[in-house]
Amino acid sequence: xxxxxxxxxxxxxxxxxxxxxxxxxxxxxxxxxxxxxxxxxxxxxxxxxxxxxxxxxxxxxxxxxxxxxxxxxxxxxxxxxxxxxxxxxxxxxxxxxxxxxxxxxxxxx
Amino acid sequence: xxxxxxxxxxxxxxxxxxxxxxxxxxxxxxxxxxxxxxxxxxxxxxxxxxxxxxxxxxxxxxxxxxxxxxxxxxxxxxxxxxxxxxxxxxxxxxxxxxxxxxxxxxxxxxxxxxxxxxxxxxxxxxxxxxxxxxxxxxxxxxxxxxxxxxxxxxxxxxxxxxxxxxxxxxxxxxxxxxxxxxxxxxxxxxxxxxxxxxxxxxxxxxxxxxxxxxxxxxxxxxxxxxxxxxxxxxxxxxxxxxxxxxxxxxxxxxxxxxxxxxxxxxxxxxxxxxxxxxxxxxxxxxxxxxxxxxxxxxxxxxxxxxxxxxxxxxxxxxxxxxxxxxxxxxxxxxxxxxxxxxxxxxxxxxxxxxxxxxxxxxxxxxxxxxxxxxxxxxxxxxxxxxxxxxxxxxxxxxxxxxxxxxxxxxxxxxxxxxxxxxxxxxxxxxxxxxxxxxxxxxxxxxxxxxxxxxxxxxxxxxxxxxxxxxxxxxxxxxxx
Numbered sequence: 001x002x003x004x005x006x007x008x009x010x011x012x013x014x015x016x017x018x019x020x021x022x023x024x025x026x027x028x029x030x031x032x033x034x035x036x037x038x039x040x041x042x043x044x045x046x047x048x049x050x051x052x053x054x055x056x057x058x059x060x061x062x063x064x065x066x067x068x069x070x071x072x073x074x075x076x077x078x079x080x081x082x083x084x085x086x087x088x089x090x091x092x093x094x095x096x097x098x099x100x101x102x103x104x105x106x107x108x109x
Numbered sequence: 110x111x112x113x114x115x116x117x118x119x120x121x122x123x124x125x126x127x128x129x130x131x132x133x134x135x136x137x138x139x140x141x142x143x144x145x146x147x148x149x150x151x152x153x154x155x156x157x158x159x160x161x162x163x164x165x166x167x168x169x170x171x172x173x174x175x176x177x178x179x180x181x182x183x184x185x186x187x188x189x190x191x192x193x194x195x196x197x198x199x200x201x202x203x204x205x206x207x208x209x210x211x212x213x214x215x216x217x218x219x220x221x222x223x224x225x226x227x228x229x230x231x232x233x234x235x236x237x238x239x240x241x242x243x244x245x246x247x248x249x250x251x252x253x254x255x256x257x258x259x260x261x262x263x264x265x266x267x268x269x270x271x272x273x274x275x276x277x278x279x280x281x282x283x284x285x286x287x288x289x290x291x292x293x294x295x296x297x298x299x300x301x302x303x304x305x306x307x308x309x310x311x312x313x314x315x316x317x318x319x320x321x322x323x324x325x326x327x328x329x330x331x332x333x334x335x336x337x338x339x340x341x342x343x344x345x346x347x348x349x350x351x352x353x354x355x356x357x358x359x360x361x362x363x364x365x366x367x368x369x370x371x372x373x374x375x376x377x378x379x380x381x382x383x384x385x386x387x388x389x390x391x392x393x394x395x396x397x398x399x400x401x402x403x404x405x406x407x408x409x410x411x412x413x414x415x416x417x418x419x420x421x422x423x424x425x426x427x428x429x430x431x432x433x434x435x436x437x438x439x440x441x442x443x444x445x446x447x448x449x450x451x452x453x454x455x456x457x458x459x460x461x462x463x464x465x466x467x468x469x470x471x472x473x474x475x476x477x478x479x480x481x482x483x484x485x486x487x488x489x490x491x492x493x494x495x496x497x498x499x500x501x502x503x504x505x506x507x508x509x510x511x512x513x514x515x516x517x518x519x520x521x522x523x524x525x526x527x528x529x530x531x532x533x534x535x536x537x538x539x540x541x542x543x544x545x546x547x548x549x550x551x552x553x554x555x556x557x558x559x560x561x562x563x564x565x566x567x568x569x570x571x572x573x574x575x576x577x578x579x580x581x582x583x584x585x586x587x588x589x
Contacts, residue, residue: 017280024273040276047283055290063290070234077241084248088264091255104262
């Protein structure tokens with residue numbers, strides 16, 4: 001089995017981060033924005049995993065563990081964010097019968 | 110294993126978390142005594158402040174993840190004062206709006222805990238976790254008036270922008286971890302200093318990480334959310350939001366900048382930082398002039414104020430850091446005071462808070478109007494109020510570092526800002542009362558919070574020495 005170089009993983013994560021951030025900026029549906037946010041956080045997870053892999057190949061196991069730990073914390077934070085975000089979307093849907101963010105435009109200039 | 114001293118060092122945070130837990134239980138199981146919730150919250154804040162003042166400051170704790178030193182203590186006290194004033198304001202505010210629930214105070218306590226963790230952090234992991242603990246309760250609090258569409262809109266905007274910023278911060282942290290092979294800031298700084306130059310990975314990592322912090326500071330080019338969220342959120346939450354996250358984020362930024370000595374490492378830092386500072390000042394001040402809603406105006410003014418504080422961050426070193434800490438304290442008092450008066454002099458949360466609604470109130474309600482006047486003068490940077498002290502120290506640090514032009518731009522911006530701050534004072538005293546006089550509901554605790562903040566603005570402005578001494582003593586520790 002040929003090991004995958006960590007630069008490839010970094011490249012993939014950069015692509016994912018771009019997809020996520022573009023999604024947040026361009027999509028108008030609340031849930032789609034939400035999914036894009038999750039993609040952004042998970043692309044950061046991939047970077048941590050990639051660097052941890054590199055450090056593990058170099059034999060620095062303690063340093064690798066620090067990065068892998070960070071991943072678990074990001075996953076937990078993403079879950080908490082999901083709880084808060086979905087609650088917000090439900091509250092908005094009750095008031096507006098829609099979660100299209102373009103319909104929320106009272107505050108401007 | 111956490112030792113005894115690790116736990117003692119985090120006593121203030123633990124007190125706040127405990128109180129928040131008790132408040133949530135009260136709301137769930139003993140709703141009859143929920144009117145005592147704000148009292149318990151205020152006592153716990155006072156207890157946390159006492160613990161921070163009385164207990165020793167051991168330095169590095171929790172295996173070096175956190176540092177509890179005089180910087181942390183200074184920022185903790187700043188956060189606790191802002192928290193105290195916000196809760197005090199919220200007592201009257203919630204009663205007026207029929208939302209007198211214990212969970213409001215619990216969420217404020219948790220958010221403040223997150224800010225305190227962030228301020229003590231010297232590790233990318235704890236910075237990230239502190240930031241999230243600070244942000245999540247605020248997403249809920251922004252949308253607390255859940256039958257009011259502007260409040261929900263503010264909540265959604267802060268949530269999307271805040272989560273977007275977290276994504277940037279996490280990605281930046283991941284790249285910085287790649288640079289240093291560690292999430293510890295000191296190790297990171299060491300490897301940067303050894304390298305002696307900006308590698309592309311480091312530059313992108315730092316830019317994304319500090320980009321995430323700039324979102325929280327509402328600095329250009331990540332300022333877009335601030336006016337909307339300031340306008341739409343419940344006023345006590347706006348007051349909290351305008352002070353606490355900014356203090357925590359600025360301290361993290363200072364720890365990063367000073368540990369790597371960025372000003373001397375690369376020119377790019379100076380130019381990027383100066384662009385952020387100058388653009389924030391001009392944008393905030395110029396757009397604030399045309400605002401009719403006073404909360405929105407203070408949103409733009411907040412962008413400009415963080416632009417001034419950024420000047421001190423660019424300069425870095427002991428002097429810059431000390432100036433930023435004084436500026437933070439000054440900004441908290443005057444901003445809190447202004448928002449308290451706004452909360453007091455508003456008819457309903459469903460209507461915009463127009464500056465014109467304050468017409469003639471200077472004679473009708475002299476004490477709140479006087480408090481607002483003091484805060485406006487202070488925000489404009491007019492002596493003898495504390496806003497002048499803060500600005501003076503920040504600009505002086507820029508001049509001492511040879512960046513005279515940054516100080517000149519700052520002074521010029523203060524002149525622009527005087528225009529819209531003084532227009533509020535003009536409206537209060539020189540414009541006649543409208544024919545249909547607005548009926549403001551009673552709110553003793555809001556008025557008390559406003560008066561306290563205004564008195565602090567005056568006292569700290571006339572006797573700035575203790576504040577400056579405390580900030581300088583704290584700033585010494587950024588270096589080691």
